[in-house]
């Protein structure tokens with residue numbers, strides 16, 4: 214049953230994603246209550262209520278559960294046991310199973326392979342011997358990644374059998390933190406898909422985006438992606454399979470490596486709205502943010518078709534100073550996150566330039 218209009222949605226995390234979720238919620242008649250430990254979090258200024266406390270603070274979570282009809286999150290490293298405790302009181306969407314799967318790269322990759330979905334080859338690594346053997350198996354090149362808490366390329370070492378320094382750096386990381394080594398994928402492009410599932414199992418999938426990363430951080434997304442119809446269908450089939458198998462509710466993002474022969478390897482998934490889906494707010498009638506709110510409140514999902522081609526670009530750090538110039542660009546939507554300090558590499562905003570698709 215749909216959650217009544219005017220009810221509160223609890224959002225764990227008050228960054229730009231929480232902010233855009235709160236704005237979308239307000240537009241379709243819901244109020245939001247945001248939990249974040251940082252005073253002045255970007256989402257606070259657009260939400261009805263907020264709590265300044267740690268994400269796993271039991272008192273704060275109790276307050277959230279009492280005031281809200283559903284809980285969601287803007288990041289995947291929410292404490293799983295805290296969410297499990299909340300789940301016994303009210304719907305948490307997506308559920309703790311999706312969070313637990315996405316928080317550990319070993320569990321995540323095993324989950325995909327068990328569903329018959331291909332990933333880069335990977336091995337659990339805890340010693341120099343593990344690393345050397347896995348490197349031999351993967352042709353001498355790989356990326357060592359921490360199993361937990363890595364994002365935007367953090368907690369990663371590019372390793373080459375012939376580069377001693379890279380091996381030492383990797384051994385140092387692997388001996389101190391649980392890691393996996395992934396074989397190096399000679400991909401042609403990186404693409405991602407954003408998909409939603411409702412509590413009753415309805416699924417809506419946005420078009421494939423082609424992403425460029427710089428220093429491990431998303432720089433731009435271009436839609437349509439340069440990919441054949443068969444590849445696009447494959448991405449949709451994979452998204453559909455993942456959503457169903459997790460009995461997922463809400464928006465999910467899957468990032469892929471696209472190989473020269475058109476095949477896809479999954480890199481990772483995020484159980485939340487995603488930077489590579491920001492284009493949907495300018496090029497579709499229902500954005501990923503509104504779609505997530507619709508899904509978690511059990512309202513009808515919106516049509517994910519796009520009315521325009523587009524390019525979304527992030528504004529990192531000082532890039533935000535380009536805002537006045539962007540406001541002069543035709544057919545361009547600017548979105549700033551209300552962050553005061555433009556630190557290097559910090560996501561300050563984004564803009565999306567659309568090219569409407571002409572109806573015949």
Ligand code: AMP
Nearest residue numbers: 333356364365366395396397398426429
């Ligand atoms: P991740 O944090 O796993 O999303 O990795 C950050 C970026 O590193 C990706 O967007 C890719 O550009 C690159 N990368 C990650 N894993 C691999 C891999 N196995 N082979 C080649 N490049 C990779």
